[in-house]
Amino acid sequence: MTKPSIGDLLSAVAAGLRESVLPEIPAGPTRRQIQVAISIIRRASLVWDKVGPYLYADNKDIEETLRRISPLLDRAESNESTADLKPLCQKLRATLDQSDEPGVEYPSPATLGARNVELQGSLAELQEALHAESCKPPEGSQRPPSAERVEILAMLRALFERMLERELEVTTPSAARK
Amino acid sequence: MSVSPAVAVEDLVVRLKEFLEANLDRAREIQIDNVAPITAGNARQAWEFDVRWLDGGTRRKVSCVMLRKAAAGQLETDLLPEFRVVRALWGSGVPVARALWIDAEGRWLERPSFIMEKVAGVTDFLALLKPEMAASSRAIARQLAAIAATLHAVDWKKLGVDFLPATTPQTAAAQQISYWESLFLKHRMEPHPVMVAAFIWLKKRQPIAHTIGIVHGDFRLGNFLYEGDRINAMLDWEMVHLGDPVEDIAWAYRSLWGPQAFFSLDEFVERSTELSGIPGDPEALLFYRLLSEVKHSIISLTGARSFMDGRTRNLFLADRASTITTYLKQFLDLLPK
Numbered sequence: 001m002t003k004p005s006i007g008d009l010l011s012a013v014a015a016g017l018r019e020s021v022l023p024e025i026p027a028g029p030t031r032r033q034i035q036v037a038i039s040i041i042r043r044a045s046l047v048w049d050k051v052g053p054y055l056y057a058d059n060k061d062i063e064e065t066l067r068r069i070s071p072l073l074d075r076a077e078s079n080e081s082t083a084d085l086k087p088l089c090q091k092l093r094a095t096l097d098q099s100d101e102p103g104v105e106y107p108s109p110a111t112l113g114a115r116n117v118e119l120q121g122s123l124a125e126l127q128e129a130l131h132a133e134s135c136k137p138p139e140g141s142q143r144p145p146s147a148e149r150v151e152i153l154a155m156l157r158a159l160f161e162r163m164l165e166r167e168l169e170v171t172t173p174s175a176a177r178k
Numbered sequence: 179m180s181v182s183p184a185v186a187v188e189d190l191v192v193r194l195k196e197f198l199e200a201n202l203d204r205a206r207e208i209q210i211d212n213v214a215p216i217t218a219g220n221a222r223q224a225w226e227f228d229v230r231w232l233d234g235g236t237r238r239k240v241s242c243v244m245l246r247k248a249a250a251g252q253l254e255t256d257l258l259p260e261f262r263v264v265r266a267l268w269g270s271g272v273p274v275a276r277a278l279w280i281d282a283e284g285r286w287l288e289r290p291s292f293i294m295e296k297v298a299g300v301t302d303f304l305a306l307l308k309p310e311m312a313a314s315s316r317a318i319a320r321q322l323a324a325i326a327a328t329l330h331a332v333d334w335k336k337l338g339v340d341f342l343p344a345t346t347p348q349t350a351a352a353q354q355i356s357y358w359e360s361l362f363l364k365h366r367m368e369p370h371p372v373m374v375a376a377f378i379w380l381k382k383r384q385p386i387a388h389t390i391g392i393v394h395g396d397f398r399l400g401n402f403l404y405e406g407d408r409i410n411a412m413l414d415w416e417m418v419h420l421g422d423p424v425e426d427i428a429w430a431y432r433s434l435w436g437p438q439a440f441f442s443l444d445e446f447v448e449r450s451t452e453l454s455g456i457p458g459d460p461e462a463l464l465f466y467r468l469l470s471e472v473k474h475s476i477i478s479l480t481g482a483r484s485f486m487d488g489r490t491r492n493l494f495l496a497d498r499a500s501t502i503t504t505y506l507k508q509f510l511d512l513l514p515k
Contacts (some may be wrong), residue, residue, distance in 0.1 A: 029215055036493040043497065116368075123371035131378045157510070160372045164507045171500035 014038050034150035046173040054170050055112035058163060062119040063099050065159045066092060069126070069152050076148040080133075088129045097111065097121045187213050188370040190225065190287075194244075197286035200227060201279050205231040216243070216268065220498030222416065223248055224421045226296060226373030242278065245291050252481030252498065253416055254414035258282045259478070260415045261292045266337045268328060271328045273402075275411045280349040297411040303435060306399055312440045317439035320449060322399075322430065325412060327453035330391040339392060350421045351384035354469060362476050365483040372506045376472045379513065385462035386421035394418055397426035399435050423456050423462035426464030432474070433508060464512070471509040 003010070017038050025031040070092055077085040095118065104111070130149060147151075179368055191210050212226040222245040230239045230308045230493065235402075265277040268410045275294040281287045307316040334340070346352050359377050366373070395417025417479050427450065430436060447458035477504060481495035 021255055030215075032217075033493045034494070040493070040497045043500070100329045118183075120369040120371050124369040124374040127371065127374050156375065160375060161510055164372065164503055164510065168507065171503040 006048045007045045010041050010048065014041040014045060014149060017041070025053065043173065047170045050170050050173070052109045054166055055109060055116050056107075058166055059099075059112060059115050059119055060071060061159065061162060061166075062116075062123065063096060065155055066119070066122060069155055071097065071124075072152050073149045076146055076152070079148065081145055088126065092122060092126065093138055095119070123156070123159075126152075128169075185346070193287050194227070194229075197281055198231070198278070200286065202231060205233055207232040220396075222246060222414075226470050229472070234395040240278070242293050242298050243275070244287075244291055244293045246287065246291040246463055247492065249289070250484040250487075251492065252477045252484065252495060254480070255416045256415075257290045257292055261417060262341065263339050263418045264294070264415055266339050267329075267332075270332055270337065272325060272332065273409055273411045274415075275413070282432045288310075289442035297403050299405045299410040301403060301413065302402055303398075308440065311468075313389070314407040315437060318399075318404055318409060319437040319446065321407075321409050322397075322402070323441075323446045323449035324399065324453055325409065326423070326426055326430070326446075327450045327456075329394060329397075329412075330389075330426070330450075330456055331394060331454040334390075334392050334420065337392075339420075340393075341342045342418070345390055345420050347390060347422075350390060351380075351465065351469075354421060354425070354473075355380050355384070357474050361480055362472075365476070365480045366482060367479075367486070370502075372510070373472065373475060373502075376468070376506065376509055380465065380469055380472065383461075385422070385459065385465050387462070388459060389422070389423065389456055390420055391423040391456070392418065393421040393423060393425050394430065395426070397439055398430045398432070420464070422462060423454075424458060424462040425466045425469070426457060428463055429470045429473075431467070431499075432470050434474075444481070464514075467510055467512055470487075471505045471512070475505045478502050478505070 005113065017034065022031070022034055022038070025034055070089070073089050074087055077089055098118075099115075107115075130152065134145065134149070191213055194210050194213075195208055198205065198210075202208065202234070207230075209230040211228045212231070213225060216224045216226050225244045225246070226242065227244070228239060228241050230237065232238075245257070261277050261282075262282045264274050267274045268276055275297045278295060279295045282290055282292075282293040284290045305311060306318060334342075355377065362370075362373060362377070394415060395414065396414045397412075401414045402412045427443075427447060431438060431446070437442070437446075443463075447463070451457055478498040481492075482497070482499035484490045485492065485495040485498075
């Protein structure tokens with residue numbers, strides 16, 4: 001069955017509530033709650049089929065970025081005398097290795113979501129580790145961050161920009177912004 | 179089980195009567211009328227009503243607004259500091275409603291609640307953003323800058339609000355970071371790497387405050403009652419604290435609700451500085467503008483978590499997590515390249 005789609009169904013329910021239920025409800029807290037419910041149903045109708053592709057693209061982008069970051073992190077670990085990034089490098093490799101494991105052909109949004117949370121966790125840990133290292137008292141005079149760190153931070157910032165742009169399409173879809 | 183509005187009103191009248199009998203000295207024949215729920219923030223439920231009583235031989239009447247702490251929501255702050263600050267500010271030059279009575283533990287009124295005298299006016303900030311309202315809105319924003327100056331320059335030690343957590347110019351920013359980060363770690367439902375990045379950035383660039391003052395914490399269009407081009411009372415003091423006054427200015431100028439279309443941030447800072455003598459340091463301002471985006475994200479996250487955990491059924495909070503993307507995008511847009 002493809003018709004009505006979940007999107008069609010939710011969109012029609014939102015329209016029905018707005019056109020036939022809302023006018024019957026007097027102004028006040030209950031009416032405002034119904035209005036909010038209608039907006040939530042409307043958003044769901046616009047994004048229900050975008051969540052899977054969004055998570056797939058997001059996971060791919062995060063994995064590719066982490067793959068490019070991984071050798072830089074290894075270099076930072078061997079070049080910086082204060083750095084103790086070995087556990088992080090190992091953990092990152094393990095996380096990335098999982099994406100090479102043979103999986104199902106069409107992962108469900110739930111599977112993609114679980115992977116997304118895992119990758120988000122790697123990004124959070126990576127930043128926390130780099131920050132903790134940069135907060136260690138330097139030996140001798142204060143040194144500027146290494147070229148590797150500067151490059152990693154720039155790559156992360158660019159990744160975050162892309163992640164938020166993608167996320168906006170499901171949290172605030174353009175049709176709902178009009 | 180839900181309670182019908184009529185039963186809720188009847189129950190509230192009984193509770194209010196008992197509460198006022200215990201708190202209004204020498205009052206007899208207490209009568210409560212015109213009880214109705216009104217719109218307020220998501221952290222408090224608001225009711226309005228009139229109280230009449232006999233005080234000796236004199237009949238008295240006061241129109242009131244009662245704020246009750248919501249069961250759970252996007253902010254889980256205590257009412258007592260809010261009530262005590264509002265009461266202390268009465269007569270200070272900062273327009274506030276007269277704080278009358280508090281049931282801090284919810285012994286009489288079911289949940290922690292306080293009662294203020296009703297103030298005339300509306301809070302509608304969307305009306306202020308309409309182009310045809312530009313002249314009135316500009317006058318209001320100018321007055322808001324003057325209120326900021328008065329609030330931030332007030333001698334808070336003399337005012338007796340030193341029950342608020344202490345801070346110093348060196349630690350004010352760190353305390354805010356720590357407060358919001360602890361809520362983030364408590365309420366997040368996924369790792370949120372962009373938020374982690376935001377906290378790291380903020381920790382590395384904490385400004386030293388020029389002075390410590392009372393910070394309203396939710397100082398913005400929509401959080402005051404106005405009539406025409408006059409502000410009658412600042413509302414929603416639930417995030418009040420001691421801190422860097424620049425924090426309030428940064429919050430007031432978030433793109434979501436700021437008055438920049440008719441009164442620029444530079445004009446606001448200039449006016450406020452002229453009246454208070456507190457400079458609006460650009461670096462501190464940038465820091466607090468960035469913190470504001472993080473703060474609003476965490477308020478949204480807290481609300482969404484309360485809803486998902488079933489601690490509230492307020493639908494306003496159900497989809498609040500979806501707003502975080504916009505705020506974090508704003509954070510990255512404001513971040514120096």
